Amino acid sequence: MRAYALAPTPVSPLTGGLADSVFETAVRTPDLPVLARRPAPGSSVWEEVSAAGLRDEVVGLAKGMIASGISPGHRVAIMARTRYEWTVLSYALWTVGAEVVPIYPTSSRDQVEWILRDAKCVAVVVEDEQAVMTVGSVCGALPLLRHVWQLDSGALDELTARGESVPMTTVDSLRRIVLPDSTAVIAYTSGTTGRALGCALSHLNLASSCDTLLEGWRQTAAPPGEQGSVLAFLPFSHVYGLMIQNLCVRGGLLMGHEPDLSGEALAAALRSFRPTYFYAVPSVFEKMYKTFHHTAHQDGRGALFERAASTARDFAAALERQRLGEGPGPGLDLRLQHALFERTVYRRLRLAFGGRVVRGTSGGSPLSRELSHFYEGIGVYVNDGYGLTETGGGVTMQPLGREKSGTVGRPLPGVDLMLSDDGEVMVRGRTVFQGYLNEQEATRAVLRGGWLATGDLGWLDADGYLTITGRTKDVLVTSSGKSVAPAALEQRLRTHPLIHQAVVVGDNRPCVGALITLDPEFLAYWRGSLSLRSDTPSREAREENALREEIGRAVAAANSTVSRAESIRVFRVLAQPFGVANGLLTPSMKLRRDAIVEHYAAEIDSMYQARSRSPRPNVPEEPPGWDESDDVFR
Missing domain, CATH: 3.40.50.12780 (ANL, N-terminal domain)
Structure with a gap:
């Protein structure tokens, strides 16, 4: 420690x-x-x-x-x-x-x-x-x-x-x-x-x-x-x-x-x-x-x-x-x-x-x-x-x-702070x-010898500065055994003007995926800025293709900050944002990950199935067919 x-x-x-x-x-x-x-x-x-x-x-x-x-x-x-x-x-x-x-x-x-x-x-x-x-x-x-x-x-x-x-x-x-x-x-x-x-x-x-x-x-x-x-x-x-x-x-x-x-x-x-x-x-x-x-x-x-x-x-x-x-x-x-x-x-x-x-x-x-x-x-x-x-x-x-x-x-x-052997932040x-209140067992689980086990993962640099990398309970483990902390990828995705929210998924899946919602205000501006001239059906299809490419670039930019095994290979853009009213955000605006995964279980399954039906060349040390980001839209 x-x-x-x-x-x-x-x-x-x-x-x-x-x-x-x-x-x-x-x-x-x-x-x-x-x-x-x-x-x-x-x-x-x-x-x-x-x-x-x-x-x-x-x-x-x-x-x-x-x-x-x-x-x-x-x-x-x-x-x-x-x-x-x-x-x-x-x-x-x-x-x-x-x-x-x-x-x-x-x-x-x-x-x-x-x-x-x-x-x-x-x-x-x-x-x-x-x-x-x-x-x-x-x-x-x-x-x-x-x-x-x-x-x-x-x-x-x-x-x-x-x-x-x-x-x-x-x-x-x-x-x-x-x-x-x-x-x-x-x-x-x-x-x-x-x-x-x-x-x-x-x-x-x-x-x-x-x-x-x-x-x-x-x-x-x-x-x-x-x-x-x-x-x-x-x-x-x-x-x-x-x-x-x-x-x-x-x-x-x-x-x-x-x-x-x-x-x-x-x-x-x-x-x-x-x-x-x-x-x-x-x-x-x-x-x-x-x-x-x-x-x-x-x-x-x-x-x-x-x-x-x-x-x-x-x-x-x-x-x-x-x-x-x-x-x-x-x-x-x-x-x-x-x-x-x-x-x-x-x-x-x-x-x-x-x-x-x-x-x-x-x-x-x-x-x-x-x-x-x-x-x-x-x-x-x-x-x-x-x-x-x-x-x-x-x-x-x-x-x-x-x-x-x-x-x-x-x-x-x-305040005393240390990291446990597995990277959990401990505070005293x-x-x-x-x-x-009324939960002695839960209290004993987090208070250990005077130290509070925060449930947060982090690392300390040589000068003692702390960087938070995620939550212990949020870490994903893909079917190939790769552990992935989703917070950094989600943060990177949200820097793109079009992306409002992002949730990284992938527990027991062949690769990492993401559910994405769009910023409605910037999306309207973005659509209006496209110089596309043609009949309506063709224009709509071309707009969707351009949008897929733009979100794909945002995904590629996020992937550039992590290893290949941790990168997002499939994603889906959702029609509605995560909110407090639909039970997918806490009142303090934090993601309810379990609720989101349960709510969008069908979409997540479809996202991975759509990709698996399009086989691609094998990639060393990774499952076949997962070498690029998917651009599946709802």
Whole structure:
């Protein structure tokens, strides 16, 4: 095994709970704006809420919870999108020692019932009437559930009014008995396979990585002399979103909320809120790049964008070699080209982030090195972070001035990291969770001698930088015995503008294959750009042939990064994308591989059978007939 950890950075030890930071900031800097809210959904106007104002709202709601019988150790579920009330609610519950149980608002009836019953929730806060009906349909099976509060019907105002007679001394006494090891959150895993497990996370688990990041990297959140600001839009139902919330509240960063995850709503919110730091998952960064690409081509500036993007990547790669001591940095010609594109292209692209973003973080799954270089080259360095639900958030970060794209950096101070003999990432430290709720056997399976077995595969380079290569449970084994980690191939496929999603398959098959969905916006543009003139039937056939060739080139490009035995030989383009609604993505936008393979079993069988009916010359050490990519379309 190989183990690495950065030297410890002095961080003040946590002495109480997460809610203490709300009260401490209100005393220290009462007028500091800490939250921003809009008077109406979608408004471009943001009203700032001071630290003292947030504390008063939290206290009022905490009193209402006490008046409603919520006591230390009680579990209250929050089933809502990322909105202002989520933050106030969570800190009010932590103030009285209650435990927050996040539920994705898109969860099914069965998922809601399972979480509320497994966690023994005494109350649930929902967003709208539809959610009330969902919870109402399962109430009969939940004898412990006492309250269902609906945000859109004014529940928080009613709770605050109910608690007016509760003395402040009661709130203070409850807050002071919350200890760092008290459970703060029961976060249910997305459940890519099997039933979701409730991860018990303490106040210390959730605060540790936030405080370490604020201690060592706070200066990266904003230009010098400015207060950092973050637009929270990732679900607080996921630990990544919770980490963003806690970073902002503990660090005094201004936080706004955007509940609508559509591209249009996010773009509008970024333009009006204008954050200084941007957090997202790789699919968001990929989508933004494709939007840049698509818009440029539509406006007739496609060639200009391609040159600017290539220059950005080359410039960032040269900067990286320089900071790692492996090169002199960008040469004169490259610097001149970059300066030209800064005036004509890059600063316009940065407006998509609001115009003030200086850095960003991608998490949830690996971000490609090429995409990281692109964003650094246009002036928004995006580092790839790593963490999981069981660690309460991030466990690695890029060392300042020694950032290395394509990796997730090095372990945070206070976190020990090592690789097992089979390449599994093992983590130890204050961020590691307390265990799975009601699941001692599952807890013992992942907590081994103080180390958390993450289920992620990775490798450490000579300088201790970690690269995540996939999940242990996702590794495919072809019928010839070749093991293949699909994540890198899928990531490479998604870099093509036409490809929206990709799932690599091949367990017990003669070769590796892929299921692909297309980006509808770029597909429409691509079809319109073809210079084909003829009658409709012939044109359609020629379009499909051209599309097959284009996807084939994307597959060939992905194959160039792996060995021949690991390369994709067959693929099928699907008519519909994988989504949360059809059960093929988790609410945190991760692939449900088992569900996808089961759902498309007939298509996968047909894909391989079609190829096997077209024998080709034998290839040494590989089954006959699998020497090229198939272009089978649904």
